[in-house]
Amino acid sequence: xxxxxxxxxxxxxxxxxxxxxxxxxxxxxxxxxxxxxxxxxxxxxxxxxxxxxxxxxxxxxxxxxxxxxxxxxxxxxxxxxxxxxxxxxxxxxxxxxxxxxxxxxxxxxxxxxxxxxxxxxxxxxxxxxxxxxxxxxxxxxxxxxxxxxxxxxxxxxxxxxxxxxxxxxxxxxxxxxxxxxxxxxxxxxxxxxxxxxxxxxx
Numbered sequence: 370x371x372x373x374x375x376x377x378x379x380x381x382x383x384x385x386x387x388x389x390x391x392x393x394x395x396x397x398x399x400x401x402x403x404x405x406x407x408x409x410x411x412x413x414x415x416x417x418x419x420x421x422x423x424x425x426x427x428x429x430x431x432x433x434x435x436x437x438x439x440x441x442x443x444x445x446x447x448x449x450x451x452x453x454x455x456x457x458x459x460x461x462x463x464x465x466x467x468x469x470x471x472x473x474x475x476x477x478x479x480x481x482x483x484x485x486x487x488x489x490x491x492x493x494x495x496x497x498x499x500x501x502x503x504x505x506x507x508x509x510x511x512x513x514x515x516x517x518x519x520x521x522x523x524x525x526x527x528x529x530x531x532x533x534x535x536x537x538x539x540x541x542x543x544x545x546x547x548x549x550x551x552x553x554x555x556x557x558x559x560x561x562x563x564x565x566x567x568x569x570x571x
Contacts, residue, residue, distance in 0.1 A: 403472045407456075410557045410559065422459030425456060454491040465498075467500055468504060469484075473507070479539075513548065514551065516546055516562055518546075
């Protein structure tokens with residue numbers, strides 16, 4: 370299926386690498402992407418009345434559909450109706466949260482090339498309305514997870530815009546982010562990590 374942006378440019382999805390296997394991780398999590406892990410975690414939060422957080426639907430305008438069988442339809446061409454913002458949003462303890470999930474196969478840095486200007490603008494607007502905006506970043510090759518708050522990300526984004534490096538090094542990520550450990554239920558307890566961070570600010 371061909372999907373295009375509102376300007377007609379063809380959409381090329383970013384390859385998502387499967388989860389790195391380690392001895393202390395359940396076999397049931399093999400092959401899961403970061404999105405899968407977050408969706409599972411959000412289902413846990415919802416079923417346990419902890420938070421209401423969902424993946425945002427992508428607004429798509431269908432252009433062409435083929436019917437290979439009477440009971441089946443295949444979308445062959447579609448366009449994004451509008452630029453997407455971030456991957457997830459919801460409410461937790463009265464606080465609006467909005468975040469983007471990204472994976473990288475690099476062992477040493479997180480590239481900024483897959484972050485779009487309209488996403489950065491959206492996250493800044495969330496912050497200005499006293500919401501919480503952040504990235505959840507997975508280094509798939511070394512199986513490490515980080516929560517990077519928008520306020521810290523913005524400095525590295527501005528560095529790139531000014532002609533500086535186009536990535537955030539792993540050392541920088543370790544210094545300015547919260548690192549999470551994968552567990553069983555929920556798979557990624559990012560809300561617990563957020564709560565610990567917010568408590569430290571009081």
